[in-house]
Amino acid sequence: MVKSENQHTSLEPIEMWLKRGGLRPTRQRVVLAERLIGDGKNRHVTAESLFAAGNDFRNKVSLATVYNTLRAFCDAGLMREITVNGSKSYFDTNMTDHPHFFWEDTSQLVDAPAGELKISLLPDAPEGTEISKVDVVIRLRRKF
Amino acid sequence: MVKSENQHTSLEPIEMWLKRGGLRPTRQRVVLAERLIGDGKNRHVTAESLFAAGNDFRNKVSLATVYNTLRAFCDAGLMREITVNGSKSYFDTNMTDHPHFFWEDTSQLVDAPAGELKISLLPDAPEGTEISKVDVVIRLRRKF
DNA sequence: GTATATGCAAACCGTTTGCATGGCT
DNA sequence: AGCCATGCAAACGGTTTGCATATAC
Numbered sequence A, B: 001m002v003k004s005e006n007q008h009t010s011l012e013p014i015e016m017w018l019k020r021g022g023l024r025p026t027r028q029r030v031v032l033a034e035r036l037i038g039d040g041k042n043r044h045v046t047a048e049s050l051f052a053a054g055n056d057f058r059n060k061v062s063l064a065t066v067y068n069t070l071r072a073f074c075d076a077g078l079m080r081e082i083t084v085n086g087s088k089s090y091f092d093t094n095m096t097d098h099p100h101f102f103w104e105d106t107s108q109l110v111d112a113p114a115g116e117l118k119i120s121l122l123p124d125a126p127e128g129t130e131i132s133k134v135d136v137v138i139r140l141r142r143k144f
Numbered sequence C: 001g002t003a004t005a006t007g008c009a010a011a012c013c014g015t016t017t018g019c020a021t022g023g024c025t
Numbered sequence D: 001a002g003c004c005a006t007g008c009a010a011a012c013g014g015t016t017t018g019c020a021t022a023t024a025c
Helices: A013-020 A027-037 A047-052 A063-075 B013-020 B027-037 B047-052 B063-075
Strands: A080-085 A088-092 A100-103 A109-111 A118-121 A129-142 B080-085 B088-092 B100-103 B109-111 B118-121 B129-142
Touching (some): A027 A047, A027 A063, A047 A063, A047 A088, B013 B027, B027 B063, B047 B088, B080 B129
Antiparallel strands (some): A080 A088, A100 A109
16 A cells, blocks of 8 residues: 555645535646646646646646536635636636736736735625625736 | 607717727627616626626627627727637626736626836847737635 | 628538547446 | 446536628727
8 A cells, every 4th residue: 555544644735625515536636736836836727738848648637627626626725716808718726806917918917916906995786786806907018 | 750860869888889880789798788888887707607797688699699799899909808718708898907816716706996006127028029918907806 | 793691501610529538436 | 235426428607709891990
């Protein structure tokens, strides 16, 4: 046996992360989670970009599973979906409230520093509703 | 002749609006513009909703033309496209800078009062870029 | 008369789903 | 064993496009 079931080993971040979402650590989920949070940095991916990232014979995950898994991660509260442009969905591993930079020429999406955005006045939610989320996307144009 | 070419008549808003965008006032464009700005109020439409709005035998416009025309209006600077949710594109006749309310349950999009949003601090645009637009979407959840 | 707009149907592209197979607990 | 996840291919829904026809200037 390579690994005893009850050996003492603190769970590695990936498995903890999945466990936190109540998701079983299947091979595919671990592979994808590794690509997403493996280096501890936040990532902004599309299904396609995540599918393409290192999909070798060993780490192969089907595109449908990438879609299903991203949805599962979002439903589990591990990631969030971001909408910046009608054609593609982006997924963000950073769950804290923060604005985004969106490059209009390359369609790249990255975090904008949360500390550098201050909304000092926000419209009241209309009667009978409450604010679930405020999305701020700062669209960037390359300066010539 | 029903109408002389050089008669003195101030252009009606619709034709002025189209002219401002450098667009020829074809029947379809006038019909769609009428649906959009006919009553002077701002509108948030999807291609489908605009297509459905009063498409009787007289005012019939094909769906493809609705799509092409919305794109033409946007390219002409008469409207803007708003992205709130991956599946559909919304188009807004209000060209001023303003936030939006988005009802998560009904997918309805409306203007939020511009005067009630104040951003007192905004992240600097990264080197070599400039901010083209800041999109603020306030997502609403129905309170029970 | 010429350039441009329209309409239809087919193509397109990102995403979801049905269903048979395989894996986790 | 039983439930849940995976993979493929087919379905799907919104949007775009190619091309023949019609319209504005």
